[in-house]
Amino acid sequence: MDPNGAGLSSEWMAAVLGAKDAVEWIYRGEGAANLVLAYCGNAPKFVGKVLRIQKVPTNGSECENGHSALTKLEGILWGKFEGIVSAPTRETAGQLYVQKVMCPLLGSEHVDAGIHVLVSREFLEAVEKKVLGQRPSWRVDAAKVNPLCDSVLLIADHSKFPHGIFKEEFCVSVEIKPKGGFLPISEFIAEENAVKKKITRFKMHQLLKLHQGKIRKLSKYDPLDMFSGSKDRVQKAIKSLFLTPQNNFRVFLNGSLAFGGMDGAADSASYTLDQAFLDGLKHIIVAKDGMHIKYFLELVAETIFKSRLLDRLLEVQKLDSIDIEGAIHAYYDIVSQPCMVCREKDGSKLSGRYSSLHSKPRDEKLKIVRDYLISSTAKDLSLMISFRSRGNKDLESSYKVVFLESTKQSFDYKASFIDLDMKPLKKMEYYYKLDQQIVSFYVKMAINKGKEGKVVASFEFFLSAGSVLPENIPHCPDVSEDVVLDPSTHGSNKITSHIPFSFVNLCPSDIPKALRRHHLEPALCNFTIMVSCYNLENSSGHCLHTWIVYHSLPSCCCPARRDLLKASKIEESISMEVMLCIQG
Numbered sequence: 001m002d003p004n005g006a007g008l009s010s011e012w013m014a015a016v017l018g019a020k021d022a023v024e025w026i027y028r029g030e031g032a033a034n035l036v037l038a039y040c041g042n043a044p045k046f047v048g049k050v051l052r053i054q055k056v057p058t059n060g061s062e063c064e065n066g067h068s069a070l071t072k073l074e075g076i077l078w079g080k081f082e083g084i085v086s087a088p089t090r091e092t093a094g095q096l097y098v099q100k101v102m103c104p105l106l107g108s109e110h111v112d113a114g115i116h117v118l119v120s121r122e123f124l125e126a127v128e129k130k131v132l133g134q135r136p137s138w139r140v141d142a143a144k145v146n147p148l149c150d151s152v153l154l155i156a157d158h159s160k161f162p163h164g165i166f167k168e169e170f171c172v173s174v175e176i177k178p179k180g181g182f183l184p185i186s187e188f189i190a191e192e193n194a195v196k197k198k199i200t201r202f203k204m205h206q207l208l209k210l211h212q213g214k215i216r217k218l219s220k221y222d223p224l225d226m227f228s229g230s231k232d233r234v235q236k237a238i239k240s241l242f243l244t245p246q247n248n249f250r251v252f253l254n255g256s257l258a259f260g261g262m263d264g265a266a267d268s269a270s271y272t273l274d275q276a277f278l279d280g281l282k283h284i285i286v287a288k289d290g291m292h293i294k295y296f297l298e299l300v301a302e303t304i305f306k307s308r309l310l311d312r313l314l315e316v317q318k319l320d321s322i323d324i325e326g327a328i329h330a331y332y333d334i335v336s337q338p339c340m341v342c343r344e345k346d347g348s349k350l351s352g353r354y355s356s357l358h359s360k361p362r363d364e365k366l367k368i369v370r371d372y373l374i375s376s377t378a379k380d381l382s383l384m385i386s387f388r389s390r391g392n393k394d395l396e397s398s399y400k401v402v403f404l405e406s407t408k409q410s411f412d413y414k415a416s417f418i419d420l421d422m423k424p425l426k427k428m429e430y431y432y433k434l435d436q437q438i439v440s441f442y443v444k445m446a447i448n449k450g451k452e453g454k455v456v457a458s459f460e461f462f463l464s465a466g467s468v469l470p471e472n473i474p475h476c477p478d479v480s481e482d483v484v485l486d487p488s489t490h491g492s493n494k495i496t497s498h499i500p501f502s503f504v505n506l507c508p509s510d511i512p513k514a515l516r517r518h519h520l521e522p523a524l525c526n527f528t529i530m531v532s533c534y535n536l537e538n539s540s541g542h543c544l545h546t547w548i549v550y551h552s553l554p555s556c557c558c559p560a561r562r563d564l565l566k567a568s569k570i571e572e573s574i575s576m577e578v579m580l581c582i583q584g
C-alpha cells in the first residue's frame with residue numbers, strides 16, 4: 001500500500017495490464033456494479049487473486065472515468081476517517097472505506113480491501129469481449145465494463161486457499177448473501193407500516209420481486225434463521241438457501257462455480273446441480289452415496305454457527321437503529337432540502353413525531369445517515385467460506401478448523417466478507433421509496449390473508465436412500481403470521497401455507513381432524529393438499545413431482561397414500577414438502 005493511501009504501490013504501478021494479458025483472466029462472476037475475473041496464469045503476483053472491474057450502466061449518459069471524487073457532502077459525512085475525503089477518485093475512496101470503516105467493524109482477518117492495478121483500455125476491451133458469452137444476458141443489457149477506468153482492484157480469491165499444502169487437495173467454498181437479519185423496532189415507523197416490525201424486509205421484498213418478475217418463486221430462506229445464533233435455525237437457513245438459492249447462495253469447487261447461478265433470479269428452475277459438483281464433493285466429504293449434499297450443508301451450518309461470524313455482522317447491520325423512516329429526515333436536513341416525508345404527512349398527527357429528528361444537532365444527523373449507509377453495506381455484503389478436508393494429516397493448521405460430527409472429519413476453513421462497497425449518499429431517497437414500495441405491496445397482498453383463518457407451520461425433512469417415511473412429524477411452532485402467496489397463483493386470492501401431517505398416517509379422513517387441530521374449519525374452505533418432492537442429488541434439484549393428495553371437493557379423487565409410498569421408495573436423497581392450499 002502506498003503512503004498516500006491510494007492503494008497503488010510502485011511495484012503495482014509498473015504493472016499495467018495490456019491486451020495480451022487478457023487470456024490469463026477468466027470470468028468468475030458479477031453483481032450489479034462489478035465484473036470479477038479470476039487469474040488462471042502463472043505469474044506469482046497474480047496467482048490466487050481476482051480482479052474486480054467497475055461497470056457502468058449501458059444506458060447511462062457519460063461513463064465516469066473513476067476520477068470523480070466524493071461529493072462535498074459525502075466528504076463531510078466520511079471526513080472523520082483518515083484519507084477518504086482527500087482520496088482523488090471515488091474508487092480510491094471506496095477502497096479506503098473498506099479499510100478504515102468496514103475492516104475495524106467486521107475484523108481485519110475477514111476483509112481484504114485489495115490494491116489497485118493499472119489497466120489499459122485495450123485490456124478492458126479484450127476481457128469484456130472474452131467473457132461476454134458467460135455473462136447473464138440481463139446483466140449484459142444492464143451494464144458494461146467501464147472503458148474509462150484506468151485501474152481495477154486486485155483482491156484475494158476467497159474461493160480458494162492461497163497456497164494449497166497438498167497438490168491433490170480439493171477446495172469447496174460457499175458464498176452467502178445473508179441480507180438484513182433483524183426486525184426494526186424504530187418508533188419512527190409509521191403505523192400503517194407496522195408489519196415491518198414482524199416480517200423481514202427480505203421476505204416482503206420477495207413478494208414484490210415476484211410481482212416484478214425478478215424471481216420465479218419465493219425464497220424459502222429467512223434471514224432471521226441465519227442470524228438467530230441457534231444451530232437448528234442456522235441449519236434450516238442453509239437448507240432453504242440450497243433449495244432456493246436466488247442470488248443468496250453459491251458453491252464453488254476449486255474456484256469454479258458449481259451450484260447456484262450468477263443470474264440474480266436463479267432459483268430451482270434455473271440452477272443446475274451437475275455431476276461434477278457431486279463428484280467434487282465426494283473428494284471432500286467422506287460419506288455413502290446420497291449423503292454428500294446433506295453433510296455438506298451441515299458443514300456450512302456448523303461453521304457459521306460455531307464461528308459466530310454473523311454475530312459481528314449483525315451488530316454492524318444494527319447501526320441502522322431508527323430505520324429508513326427515521327434516517328430519511330436527517331438526510332433531508334443534511335442535503336438542505338425540504339423534508340419530502342414531512343411535507344407528505346403534513347397535518348397528520350405523526351408529523352410532529354419527526355420534529356425531534358429535525359431539531360437534532362447537525363453532527364448527530366450526520367451520524368444517523370453515516371450509520372445507516374454503513375448498515376446498508378452490511379446488509380448487502382456476502383460471506384465466502386472455503387473448506388478443505390484435513391484428511392489424516394497431522395500438520396498444524398494455519399487456518400481455523402471445524403469438525404463435522406456426521407462424518408467425523410476435520411476441515412480447514414477460512415471466511416471472508418466481500419462486496420463491502422460504500423453506498424452513495426444520494427441513494428437515501430431511493431432507499432426510502434423502495435422501502436415504502438416493498439411494505440405497501442406486501443400489505444396489499446396480505447389483505448387476502450384474513451380469509452384463510454389461522455394457518456400453521458411448515459416442515460421439510462430429508463429422506464436418504466432407502467429410508468422410510470417418518471411416523472411422526474415433529475411438533476411445529478405456530479407461525480400463523482407466516483402466510484405466503486403461492487407464486488403459481490399469485491394475483492388470485494389463493495393462499496398457500498404449510499401444514500404438518502404424519503405421512504404414514506395421511507389419509508383423507510384424517511385431514512379434517514388435522515385442520516381443526518390448527519383451528520381451520522374444513523367445511524368453510526375449499527382446499528388442496530399437495531406433497532412436493534425435491535431431488536437433492538443427481539439432477540437439477542427441481543421439484544420432481546407434486547402429488548395432489550387430497551382435495552376437499554368431492555369430485556376430486558386423490559390416491560394419496562399409494563403415491564406417497566411410491567415416493568418413499570425413490571432411491572435418492574429427497575426433500576419433501578407438504579402444502580396446504582386454501583381457496584378463499
Ligand SMILES: O=P(O)(O)O[C@@H]1[C@@H](OP(=O)(O)O)[C@H](OP(=O)(O)O)[C@H](O)[C@H](OP(=O)(O)O)[C@H]1OP(=O)(O)O
Nearest residue numbers: 031032033177247264376377379380421423427434
Ligand atoms: O435493495 P436490495 O436489498 O434489493 O439490495 C440490492 C441488491 O439486490 P438484492 O435484493 O440483494 O438482489 C443488488 O443485488 P443484485 O444486483 O440484485 O444482485 C445490489 O447488491 C444492490 O447494491 P448496489 O446497487 O450494487 O450497490 C443492492 O442495493 P442496496 O439496497 O444494498 O443499495
Ligand SMILES: Nc1ncnc2c1ncn2[C@@H]1O[C@H](COP(=O)(O)OP(=O)(O)OP(=O)(O)O)[C@@H](O)[C@H]1O
Nearest residue numbers: 029030031032033034036155156157158159418419
Ligand atoms: N474476492 C473474491 N473472491 C472470489 N470470488 C469473488 C470475490 N469477489 C467477488 N467474487 C465473485 O464475484 C461476484 C460479484 O462480485 P461482487 O459481489 O463484488 O459484485 P458487485 O457488482 O459489487 O455486487 P452487487 O450486485 O452486490 O453490488 C460475487 O458474487 C462472487 O461470486
